[in-house]
Amino acid sequence: MKDFAGKIAFITGGASGAGLGQAQIFSEAGMKVVIADARQDHLDEAMAYFKSKNADVHAIKLDVTDRAAFAAAADETEKVFGSCPDLLILTAGVNVFGPAEASTYDDYDWVVGVCFGGVVNGLVTFVPRMIKAKKGGHIAATVSWGAFNSGSTTAPYSAAKAGVLNLMESYHDALKNYGIGVTALCPANIRSKIYESALKGRPEKFSNTGYNVSEDTQTLLASIHANGMDPRVLADWLKKGIENEQFLVVPYEHGPRMVEIAVSRFVDYASPEGMKRLAEKAKQPPTAEEMQLMAEREGYDISARSAVPPAPGKGPAMPMKDVGFGKAKKDLDWVDPNKRMN
Numbered sequence: 001m002k003d004f005a006g007k008i009a010f011i012t013g014g015a016s017g018a019g020l021g022q023a024q025i026f027s028e029a030g031m032k033v034v035i036a037d038a039r040q041d042h043l044d045e046a047m048a049y050f051k052s053k054n055a056d057v058h059a060i061k062l063d064v065t066d067r068a069a070f071a072a073a074a075d076e077t078e079k080v081f082g083s084c085p086d087l088l089i090l091t092a093g094v095n096v097f098g099p100a101e102a103s104t105y106d107d108y109d110w111v112v113g114v115c116f117g118g119v120v121n122g123l124v125t126f127v128p129r130m131i132k133a134k135k136g137g138h139i140a141a142t143v144s145w146g147a148f149n150s151g152s153t154t155a156p157y158s159a160a161k162a163g164v165l166n167l168m169e170s171y172h173d174a175l176k177n178y179g180i181g182v183t184a185l186c187p188a189n190i191r192s193k194i195y196e197s198a199l200k201g202r203p204e205k206f207s208n209t210g211y212n213v214s215e216d217t218q219t220l221l222a223s224i225h226a227n228g229m230d231p232r233v234l235a236d237w238l239k240k241g242i243e244n245e246q247f248l249v250v251p252y253e254h255g256p257r258m259v260e261i262a263v264s265r266f267v268d269y270a271s272p273e274g275m276k277r278l279a280e281k282a283k284q285p286p287t288a289e290e291m292q293l294m295a296e297r298e299g300y301d302i303s304a305r306s307a308v309p310p311a312p313g314k315g316p317a318m319p320m321k322d323v324g325f326g327k328a329k330k331d332l333d334w335v336d337p338n339k340r341m342n
Helices: 017-028 040-052 067-081 105-115 117-133 155-174 194-201 215-225 231-243 255-263 265-269 272-282 288-298
Strands: 008-012 032-037 057-061 087-090 137-142 180-185
Touching (some): 008 117, 017 231, 032 040, 040 057, 057 067, 067 117, 117 180, 137 155
Parallel strands (some): 008 032, 087 137
16 A cells, blocks of 8 residues: 555554554545544543644544444444545554563453454454455554563563464465555554553453552553654554555564564574573673664663663663562462562
């Protein structure tokens, strides 16, 4: 897809963070845009912005885990704009941090339900409609750099994102003959409000968590996201990827090299000799190249492992207060005491 003017975009998570950046960029490219989001306050803020721009944008409150609501949103899109989307972007996501061994069923059901199930629901809802419309088009998902790495403190999220990456590749192969392109967007740190989800967006029915989550942990996480990639910059990367019919977009100058390094570990996993190499490598500090690439992904100098990154232009990093970020609840007696909240 190279011509966006006059076409229709549907974006989940479209009222804040990465999704809002995408809505802005594709609206400015001349598209009619539907922003779907679970947070009414975010929708209200986003629509105030788009109304000030006189943009052709329509808001729908949507829980991406609700399949009936997804179908209703698809019907509403066709009613408002006259057709199904030409561009479907599945960006809605949530995350929470804690040791993998502390994870509960609710941690998995919530995070995987939104991050993987929400993408499944979007695909199953819209792909048949897009095929029947015979307009071609494009589908993208905001997958995350987490898809390429295990996450000892983000197991549900990393597993869900790895699943989405594989799922999108399957659809990339399946939809070629219909003239529908597919792109997986894999950023690392983004300037977003995803940190709010653990306290404000988690349903009561999934409230049983094994992780230590508090206002302090989420404030710390917010300070990290403040240094992330601007959502509009990320959306520009996606737009160019779509124009180039590119499946995988790792939105950094050295993106291909980052992927090469990340997946190379599987070669070592596949032999006894390789396992020994990995064990030895784990004892060594990151190489200069690895440090450079980590800094590029995260948006700050992460060589200071014990410091919170400063906000842009705010000077040197400040010492990190131990608020139990990424730790388990203190009463989980099977978890290593060093990985539990004091």
